[in-house]
Amino acid sequence: MKKEFDPKTIIQTLQGVLPREQKSIALHEPLFKGNEWNYVKKCLDSGWVSSTGKDVDRFEKQLAEYSGIKHVIAVVNGTAALHICLQLAGVTSGDEVLVPALTFIATTNAVSYCGAVPHFADNEERTLGLDPFKLGDYLREISELRTEGCFNKKSGRRIKAVLPMHTFGHPVDIDPLMEVCQRYKLMLVEDAAESLGSLYKGYHTGCWGRLSALSFNGNKIVTTGGGGAILTNESSLAVLARHLTTQAKLPHAWSFNHDMVGYNYRMPNINAALGCAQLEQLPEFIKQKRSLAVRYQEAFADLKGVKAFKEADFARSNYWLNVLLLDEEYSAARDTILELTNKLGIMTRPAWTLMHQLPMYQYCPRMDLSTAENLERRIINLPSSAFL
Amino acid sequence: MKKEFDPKTIIQTLQGVLPREQKSIALHEPLFKGNEWNYVKKCLDSGWVSSTGKDVDRFEKQLAEYSGIKHVIAVVNGTAALHICLQLAGVTSGDEVLVPALTFIATTNAVSYCGAVPHFADNEERTLGLDPFKLGDYLREISELRTEGCFNKKSGRRIKAVLPMHTFGHPVDIDPLMEVCQRYKLMLVEDAAESLGSLYKGYHTGCWGRLSALSFNGNKIVTTGGGGAILTNESSLAVLARHLTTQAKLPHAWSFNHDMVGYNYRMPNINAALGCAQLEQLPEFIKQKRSLAVRYQEAFADLKGVKAFKEADFARSNYWLNVLLLDEEYSAARDTILELTNKLGIMTRPAWTLMHQLPMYQYCPRMDLSTAENLERRIINLPSSAFL
DSSP states (O other), X not given: OOBOOOHHHHHHHHHHXXXXXXXXXOSOOOOOOSSHHHHHHHHHHHTOOSBSOHHHHXXXXXXXXXXXXXXXXXXXXXXXXXXXXXXXXXXXXXXXXXXXXXXOHHHHHHHHHTTXXXXXXXXXXXXXXXXXXXXXXXXXXXXXXXXXXXXXXXXXXXXXXXXXXXXXXXXXXXXXXXXXXXXXXXXXXXXXXXXTTOEETTEETTSSSSEEEEEOOTXXXXXXXXXXXXXXXXXXXXXXXXXXXXXXXXXXXXXXXXXXXXXXXXXXXXXXXXXXXXXXXXXXXXXXXXXXXXXXXXXXXXXXXXXXXXXXXXXXXXXXXXXXXXXGGGGGGHHHHHHHHHHTTBOOEEOOOOGGGSGGGTTSOBOOOHHHHHHHHHEEEEOOXXXX | OOBOOOHHHHHHHHHHHSOSSOSOBOSOOOXXXXXXXXXXXXXXXXXXXXXXXXXXXHHHHHHHHHHOOSEEEEESOHHHHHHHHHHHTTOOTTOEEEEESSSOHHHHHHHHHTTOEEEEEOBOTTTSSBOHHHHHHHHHHHEEEOSSOEEETTTOOEEEEEOOBOGGGOOOOHHHHHHHHHHTTOEEEEEOTTOTTOEETTXXXXXXXXXXXXXXXXXXSSOOSSOEEEEESOHHHHHHHHHHHBTTBOOOSSOOOBOSOOOBOBOBHHHHHHHHHHHHTHHHHHHHHHHHHHHHHHHHTTBTTEEEOOOOTTEEOOOSSEEEEXXXXXXXXXXXXXXXXXXXXXXXXEOOOOGGGSGGGTTXXXXXXXXXXXXXXXXXXXXXXXXX
């Protein structure tokens, strides 16, 4: 028989999984036990710490090999990667881009940077990501297909792209989403900021979108301090991404010419050096994180009213951040659990405030977002560092 | 008697100043002879490599103390700093911003990022920067002063700000420029990306603008790999700059709320760690670079048709990049000198292509730019690393 729902039991269960000797446990901490020192010191000794260095090349090559995606362009962070992905997907002033309501702010801000309007789509409980079936039904109702593409009948604006985010590392259900994109002539761009190492039906997240974005922020599975990457299998897009992120400077031994409004978005070499060492350890990090996820799942299996979130059948998740999902009837206890755990030095946090509830995005178009709203009330992120 | 003008004599003179043992001499290389490895290693050992770390705080404090400017916000690069400076100066879609024609692309792109239109102003030979007197005359002719501010009579757009750049480290003539700004109700924002350590009448460049931008790119006098900073003496602007550059996240122990469209622009801690070590050596770097500048000036004093550029009376320049200025009648030899030096492994380069000559900015409003055009034909940047 399962134990009754009680915040205190939940905390005891959590403490049972986590190391007892540690006084304070972060949500996600990086681990530097490989060649970090070695590579960063070599980079400093070479004097070449800034953009376009050997470590950047190596980091990009390692990532391409690991992900199976042909072209990788390392940039300053995931937000910059998303911005360029959308721009290269043709998103421009006055377009709409479909974005999940439950996501990190960067997904939505990237749409704004292009002068476009985010249009919020619902999430689903199976993946915590964008719900492709609900999206298909919604588009049938609100959109009009013309030769040029898909138009929002109400706003009159073109819906140019869909930008799903693989929430906490869990891949969205890509196949039906691809079908929706094909049916409605929408460009697919993947926000894979949280899902480095996560597979959908055996292939790396980020390989379905025409362009995809990764992040290597300090809290990610692999870090470069700050960093991100643009992924694409199309070499013409890769060339443009490289050009746009290096201030659109035309190659020349000494002269400075630029042919577009570009960006100063390339990753510095010193950050890439750190990344090379981190990438070497990624398979081990994933193994450890998947094992921690199983420990959470097993520990919470005996408790009523909660479960530790488990990947869908089609997914092999990196379990970047573990999720404790409260049953709807117990969602009122979320804040109590957050307060108690954080007071004990066990860092937990709720999901992000939903995008349509933020003041600057409250008037954006949106579908019924009841699942996202439901999930937001029930999600608690648990400590998820690889070494736990 | 001076020696006759001859590219070969120029190259011999250059070789006389530069170290003979070095096979290849870059335009500007960083020097890591201080606490770089020590601080970076400590940062790695702490596990805190990402944004908002102790090294970022320390770097900002060191910069504030050094420059005498109250508030410093460290960001990913100088371009990001310029973008935020302009946004906080109130520059918005459809405004015009006065920018020198002879500058690096980032100055102008930052205006575009705000949706505003760059309006090109002429440079002057005394400082290589924006000519305040010519600007004053021009504005009297083309602008109309209304209660709200200054308007371009021809385009009908508001001219919101002036963004001078301290070219190659040489301060523009600020006092008369401030007068123009006051007379025409223009906001002054300084692009001090190249002038860390340069003084105008005894005070640090960047202290006159309501906001100013620094850069710590790999080629700068002090590097963080990639990095920049926003400077301001106004605490309300500093608070906003910090907020906007950290994705406008509202402080809270666990919840994620944002109240504006912000940016992921903060400098990672590992880059700041490098910067702390570099800043400790800045006074020494400036001393060395000023001594190299004098050696160039003395060496070229004997040659007809050229001179090594010397700071104005009111300036104490960091001499970030030394300039060999050809007399107008010999400007046709510029490319020959560039080719010969680069072939010999001595990296030199011309000034940047002027802003109004780039395809994406060719239709922007501009005044007569004859001095910028003249300077562009005559400038050759010489190797300027501190250790030369």
